[in-house]
Each structure stands twice: as C-alpha cells, then as structure tokens.
Amino acid sequence: MDFNDSPTEAKFRAEVVEWLDANATKRDPDDTSALSMFSERESPEMIEECKGWQRTKADAGWACITWPKTFGGRGGTLMENIIFSQEEAKYLTPPNIFMIGLGMAGPTIATHGTEEQKQQWLPSMLRGDVVWCQLFSEPAAGSDLAGLRTKAVKDGDDWIINGQKVWTSGAHYSRWGILVTRSDFDVPKHKGLTYFVIDMESEGVEVRPIKQITGGANFNEVFLTDVRIPDANRLDREGNGWAVSLTTLMNERMSIGGGMGMGADMLIGELNRLAETCYIDGVLGKDSAAVRQKISEYYSRMKSMELTVNRTLSALSKGGMPGSESSIIKVAMGILLQEIAAFAMELQGGAGFEFGEDSTYGGGMWQELYLGIPAIRIAGGADEIQRNIIGERVLGLPTEARVDKGIPFKDIPNG
Amino acid sequence: MNFQFDEDQDLLRDAAQKLLGDKATLEAAHKHMDKASDYDKELWSTMAENGWQGIAIPEEFGGAGMSYLDLSVLAEELGYHYAHTPFSASIFGAAEAIIVAGSSEQKSTLLPKIANGETIGTLAVFEQSGRHDYAGITTKAVGGKLSGIKLPVSDGLCADIAIVAAQADKGLSLYVVDLTQAGVERAELRTMELTRKQATLTLNNAQGELLGEEGQGEALLDNILNRTAILTAFEQLGGAQRCLDMAKDYSLERYCFGRQIGSYQAIKHRIADMYVKVEMARSNCYFGAWALTSSEADIPEAAAVSRIAVCDAYSFAAQENIQIHGGIGFTWDANPHLFLKRMKMQEFSLGSANLWKEKLYKALANKAA
C-alpha cells in the first residue's frame, strides 16, 4: 500500500503538469464551475471548443492513455490515466462531451468489433473529431432495458430500423450512436436483440430536445423511421445484442463511478464558506456543533468515495476486470451529493430556493447541484438497480422472482 | 500509487483467518460470556508464538519490526473472529502509548515484554463522567503518586500495567502504573459486552512513572488516541464485515412465503447498503493504515475519517443483522448480539462518531491554515 506516487509515477506526473501548464490555464481553486453538471443546451461553438481540446490532447499523446497505440492511444497504464485526470481537473478545460464515446462505445467496439470496425471508429473517436451518443433507453425500456421494442429487420445487406429512443444525451451534437434493437420478437427477450453503430445523419433519424428539471435540455428523444443501417455496422452476432449491451453498461458504471471521486475538497471548502456566513437561529453556522458535525460527516463520506475509486482502480490495474463493485460508488455518491446540496441550501435559510447567478449565496451553484442530482440517481442504472446488482452479482443473493422468464417477447405483459 | 494490501499481507491474512477460525469461534465467545475468566490464555500464547503482539513493534525493542499495515490486517481479523484476548488494550493502546511517549529506556524495558505477550498493558485515561475531553480527567498526580478513579479500563482486570492520565503540577501528564501494587484496587465494571471485561481502577497514592514530559499529556494523548483509533477501526471493520456475512448467509438459508428471504428487495437492498457502508469504511481505514505507516502528518485526518466511517458502518451492520435474523436474532444463544454489544463498546470507549467529527473539523482547519 502506498498512497504516494512511485518514482516513475512522480516523473510521469511532472511530465503531465509541464504539458498542462503549457497548454491550459490553471483553475482558481475557489472556482466551482467544475461542479456544474447541466449547462444550457450545448451551442455549436461550445462543441467546437470541446473537440479542440480533445484534439490538442490527442496530438500530444494524452488522449486515451490506456488505449493501444494502433488507435492513437498512449498504450499507458490505468495509474497513468488516473494521474492525468487528477492533474487535468486542476485546469480550466471544456466539459467532457466524449464520455459516451470514449468510456462506453469505445470499449464496447474494442471488445466486440472486428479489426475493420475498430480501425473505422476508434481513431476518430479518440481524436474528438466526432461525438458519440447512446441509443438504449426507450419509453417502455429503461431499467428493464431488454424490454426494448425498436425493431430491426434485415433487408439485403442493410437493416431497416423503426422505433423510438428517449433520454438520449447529446444526440443533437453526435455523429455516431450505439443502438440496441429487437431483431426477433418470438424468442425470450434477452435473446432477440441486435446491436448496431448508427450514423446519426442517416435519413429517418429525427432528434427532438427534452427539457429537464434544471431548465436546460441536454437530452433528447430520437425517432427512427425506416432508417437503413448497413450490416457492416452490426457489432457481434445477430441476436447477441444483450451480451454487447452488458459490456457497454459495465463500462458506463465504471465511467460514471470513476469520474466521481473528485471534488471533495472543493465541495467541502464551499460548505465551510457557507458555514462562515450563514446563521441558524442567531448562531453562526460554524459555531453550531450540528453544522460542524454534518460538514465533517460529509467530508468523511466524500473521502470514502475518492479512496474507493482509487482502490477499485488499484485492483483493476493489477489485472482485474471492471466489476460490479463500481455500483457501490454510484449508489453511494448520488445520495451523498443530494444530502450535501440539500444541507447547503438549508444553511441559506430563506435564500435557499433562490436560483440563478444572482442568488445570495454561491451564485446558485447549490441549487443547480440539487436539481441535477436526481439524474445521477437515475441515469446509468437507477439506485435500486445498482442495489440489485450488488446484492445479486457481488454478494450472490438470489435473483428477483421474474414473470417474464422464458416467455417469447411478444407475450410479455407490459404497460 | 497502490491502494491495496500487498501479497505478503494477504498471506498473513490467510494465516490469521485460519488460526482464528479454529480458535476464536463464536461458540467460545458464548462460553466466555458466562465465565468470570478474563481472557483466552491459550489463544494469547498461540498469538505470542506467532509473534502477533510484537508484529509492528521495532526489532530493537523485541518486536518483529514489520509494519502497521501488517498489524492492521491482524486487527481486522481479530474483529471478524471475535477473539477474546486483551490484544487491543495491550497493543493498540498501551504499546502505542509507549512508542509515542516513552523514553528509550522505557521502551527497552516495557516493549519487549508486551511484544512477547508476557506483559499485558492497557490505557486508563477516562473517568466516571464518561467525558472524552481531557477536562473530564480529575485523577491527581502528586510527586509521582496517583490518586483517582479510572473507568472503563479495557481488560483492566488482567492487565499488568496501565498508562494513566492524571493532572500534575504542570498539567495533564501520563504515567506508567504497575497494577499489581498495593495502591491499586480493581473491580469488574459491568457493561453490556461480556467477553471483553472492563474494570474500574481505584488509585490510592499509587506509584506512577512519568511517561513523556510532565504537562504534555494532551498533545501526547491526541497522538496516542489517533493511533489507537486507527487500529481499533480495523477491528471494527472486521466486526462489520462479519455482520454483513452473517446477514447474507442467513438470508440465503431462511425461507418465507416459499422464497429465500434474500430474494426480497427489502432484505437484499439492505444487505447491499451494508456492503456499501462497509466498503466505504474500508477505504477510509486503509487511509488510516497508510498514514500510520508512512505519513505522520495525515494521521489526525485519517484517524477521524476511519473512525467516523467505521462507526457508521458497524452500527448499521450490527443492528440490521439482528433485524434480518428475525426472532432468533433477539435470542441470547444466537450470535448477532455479540457484535451489537462489541460495536457499542468500541464506539464509546474511544468516543462516539460525533466527537470524532469535531476532531475532524479541527484537523481540517489546521490543514487549511
């Protein structure tokens, strides 16, 4: 056990810092904009800025540190990747719009794709030339993803796709999407799925924004009407889409969970600042034991998060597979942030529900965080689903009693 | 960077699991509850033969000179297996106090015997008020003679020496006190935890030998209790893990309405929550072990976050373990209550989570300054 850098890691870190200093501006430690989760609907200029930063990193060999060199990666280690992310977080960089591509689609294509498919999609994904989105959820299929009904029918060398996807983050600026469809309605639900890569500029793809509780619209509904996808864009076998989807979902939990270890000092620093300005019944926050103890508790839990992410990555870097353990980070983090944001708002008393940059305290950041958190608890597998995963796959408890087992998909009750 | 134990420590864990799995059984714990006997002497000697007591004590003072990481591994397994020995009092408490505050002469005379299990030590810091702040300490030291009442003193009935905190001319100070002398009276203090006997020590002009400088008691105790807290946190972690395992096993065994109870989400999700809390606490404890081993400056923060997280995890796991066992969980002859009671003992003997939250608040303010 050694929480410090080894000499090689320290050298690597110094190299990273040197490059970042030369190519980016250091963030003011008090600047909390990094905590912002949902911006206004992304403008084309913002997307260009994100792509620009990704390209700069790719040119210097810092994009996708763990990916093989053949696809433009660095062929580096997980630890090097962590070091880079830790340092990059200290600089002002545009938001990461590449997570679905690099964190989910990329690893899925790397696992299930042919050599040709990898060469076709991975290098441009890595360079940030194009953005990717995930067309999984549907109006009747979220937690129960395998209940999806978007239909794929083979037609010569093409497939014809009809259906509706929903909650598709970033569909409005994505060129490629990963798409799960049902190619067979007569077999049990997990058996009839087929997985594709879809060109979002294909004819018949229509993207409509959906407004969120934050007021912005970062996700969409996507209508697919007679969309043609070449068979060459199929990942893995026809009917094997569920296995491919599981690879994506596993990586999704990893990237959501793994990206959450950051920000403890910043968040708790902000909370302390509130405690130095806000009064409860005439007592300054920091003079109240109840307030101090809450802040300490939150610090301790944030620290657990950061250290658990590190511990999981340590295990992975020794050759483990991304396991269901990352569910623990996801399940613990959502509720923790929700509690922290609610507590911070409570400290603000009557100003607690002001919302906007001119809010009395913190420029509205706590309210923005508070309104954004429900997404963490729902997206990428809701808390309840994560608890099932922990219970069943990590601890070996019995699976749910199921009424849809072994029944042809078309006969399963729904509503 | 590496946030896990290494292979040698994994091997040590295997060996500890094997030994304690054979000797520190819950059946044995039940037998000890009914007896006045103070500890499992056979297990204590076996531990000594394996060099456990001295594992982190430097070689020059008779120990094995291995690291606190190794000691942490043992601590976790001791908590998991419910060992009925004065290991915590003697090693996490007294030995740490001597390592932190002792002169080299004191270390040379006291540590080798603690390391080989011949001497049992304990801490006698707090008093009847139950206060964990030092202002609650009223025991007096006049010319090296100590008078006052100390409780609870863990394993105080069987210990040979105690590290006693007392108010001297120059302020709070620490003393090594031989508990076999005439000026010391000991009586059993009744607590809910019957396998780790607590004592009340009444000191009546008892002879004490100054440990560390006179008047430096507060700073020394801060450091000692931080170290004791980290090692104890591993013991608590082991206990919490055991509760989780027991709950899981029972939920697979027990059927209701034609299904294993573990297939109901109300149970499954609660066990998942136990697991999450235990893993979170585990991460903080590892931070503690690493700080003890390699980063002195991080000890105050690491001790507090270990303690806060593990108290939370253990109380949740111990309480819900009983709930998941249903009626049988409320019976004396079943095992869950052993852990509920030990959990409370470990929580209160070093100060509850709220106290450590205050400590953390101060530690973070110091770090920021």
Ligand SMILES: Cc1cc2nc3c(=O)[nH]c(=O)nc-3n(C[C@H](O)[C@H](O)[C@H](O)COP(=O)(O)OP(=O)(O)OC[C@H]3O[C@@H](n4cnc5c(N)ncnc54)[C@H](O)[C@@H]3O)c2cc1C
């Ligand atoms: C901000 C945001 C971004 C998203 N981005 C994308 C995206 O880019 N691409 C994409 O494909 N999807 C995306 N999603 C969709 C997301 O994956 C789903 O919302 C999520 O899986 C939940 O599905 P659902 O909304 O259908 O809720 P439901 O599945 O209907 O769940 C409703 C409630 O029932 C509970 N529940 C369901 N099944 C069980 C069970 N077996 N046991 C116990 N409780 C259960 C759930 O936990 C939840 O509390 C996004 C969602 C959000 C909020």
